[in-house]
Amino acid sequence: MRNTFIETLIKTHSSHKDFFMLSGDAGLGLFEGLQKQYPNKFKNMGIAEQNAIGFAAGMGLVGFKVYVYNIIPFVLYRCYEQVRNDICYQNIPVVLIGVGSGVTYAPAGMTHYSVEDLALARTLPNLKIISPIDPIEARLAAEYSFTSDSPTYIRLAKRGEPNIHEREKFDITKPQLIKDGKEVAIVFHGSIADDVMKAAEILKSKNIHPKLISIPMLQPLDFGSLCKMTDDVKHVVVVEEHFENSGLGNILMQACMATTVAWKLHVMGIPYGFIHAVHSITGLRKRFGLSAEHIVDNVMRLEKK
Amino acid sequence: MKTMDQANELRKIIIEMANKSQSAHVGSALSCVDILAVLYHKILRLSNWDERDIFILSKGQAAMALYAALYQKGIIEKKHIDSYYLDGGFLPGHLDRFSVPGVEVSAGSLGHGFNIGLGMAYAYKQKKIDRHVYIVLGDGESQEGSIWEGAMFSADLGLDNLTVIMDYNNLQGYGRAKEICHFEPVRDKWEAFGWSVIEVDGHDHAQLEIALRAEYSGKPKIIIAKTVKGKGVSFMEDQLVWHYYMVTDEIKEKAFLELSETVLS
Secondary structure: OHHHHHHHHHHHHOOOOOEEEEEOOOOOOOOHHHHHHOHHHEEEOOOOHHHHHHHHHHHHHOOOEEEEEEEHHHHHHOOHHHHHHHHHHOOOOOEEEEEOOEOOOOOOOHHHOEOOHHHHHOOOOOOEEEOOOOHHHHHHHHHHHHHOOOOEEEEEOOOOOOOOOOOOOOOOOOOEEEEOOOEEEEEEOHHHHHHHHHHHHHHHHOOOOOEEEEOOEEEOOOHHHHHHHOOOEEEEEEEEEEEOOOOHHHHHHHHHHOOOOOOEEEEEEEOOOOOOOOOOHHHHHHHOOOOHHHHHHHHHHHHHO | OOHHHHHHHHHHHHHHHHHHHOOOOHHHHHHOHHHHHHHHHHHOOOOOHHHOOEEEEOOHHHHHHHHHHHHHOOOOOHHHHHOOOOOOOOOOOOEOOOOOOOOOOOEOOOOOHHHHHHHHHHHHHHOOOOOOEEEEEEOOHHHOHHHHHHHHHHOOOOOOOEEEEEEEOOOEOOEOHHHHOOOOOHHHHHHHOOOEEEEEEOOOHHHHHHHHHOOOOOOOEEEEEEOOOOOOOHHHOOOHHHHOOOOOHHHHHHHHHHHHHOOOO
């Protein structure tokens, strides 16, 4: 996803006079082509995240379309107030590319996990939040971000994620029906997609067919479209690699309180707490009840209800 | 009108605003008045608005000084000044770039405007647009880590279109900078970070103008302007309380009396 996102940007938009890429001393090798072709469109900002964001805002004020690349804690947490005041409050269409969503970097440790980034990003008016599930969504997110007049935060895993969508083109701002089904809808975003797809395969072999819906754009969330897509199911299961109390599940909980939906909401996420256990991504997902097997169990239990 | 007269008038506008709004930070605004008077009346190229020079008040708590200068230049109107900090008014206590023309950058939280200004100066260089960026920075503000991130990063960018002025009044929210942290030597710190430093009396207009016009030396320029908090109103000068105190009607009268009697050069 990360590579697709960056490659799309460079291939499609780097020739534009206003395109500019900043990196916080991260992504070695990723920008070599860009630097070679357009040495004046890339700047390594060093290990100084507050300056990187303020600087990006300043460049944006002068008319550049600025992308800031870093791992999520250093594009959103360390410099939260710069993102709030300099970019969002001033409504400058800077794009924050955050890599290492969820526990992508496991077992690097809690400092490098991003399991509460949506909670932070959601506090920021004007900010669009996109969490792609596959390289196709990442490509569409790259294209969307270039033309967007608003600040945008792109939440990416790292690399190697397979394509899930069969269609190449669709509206990234809307929930996407990936596979039709009945009784239960699995709603998801981001890198957990591989376990969701694996779970769907296992369920298929048991003749259980949940509806699969991805939500690439989490803010603003097109809840109306989601409701239409889910008007024939009894249960909606949100699966996300994020704290269960403050991600998409929580967004839907709030939305559901303000309206009437026909389904019951269930959230599968990472339990709210600092992670001290040392595991791989797979190990952490298993530990936190987020593996394909856990998703299968949950859907089978709900399907019988 | 000479800039000293203009500065005196700015002080009166500020006292009036502070009195009407019953807001704090009058001392902070008064300390940078002379810097703004010289900038707005001698230095900034503002006649072609679309290609104007950029002024950023990074120490956003001194917003009254900027509003007064914009009013004096005819960029904003009396209705803006008269409603400063008031319910339903146009101008907030700290800077919002969507409020009125001339507020280039939203600033209030310290250690932000400086870095935004660096990005703007760099962007103008990249686009080969001849616009100069001037930033007024507080001394207390320069305790923020972001300032030193930006100072270190920007030293080698060839920013000959950037001028930073530190309003060094040596009196922040809780006392003197050097009593709070290892603040001095300020000059050596900036030089060590790769900047060209000029020290001036921040109330001496001739010194300010010469420093502001000084040629680019290959390093970005910071002018350390030694100032007095509350400058121009004797009982406010160098008094910590005027970071916070309100200007009552009685105080306003006393201040106006002094400002009217000020012998201007």
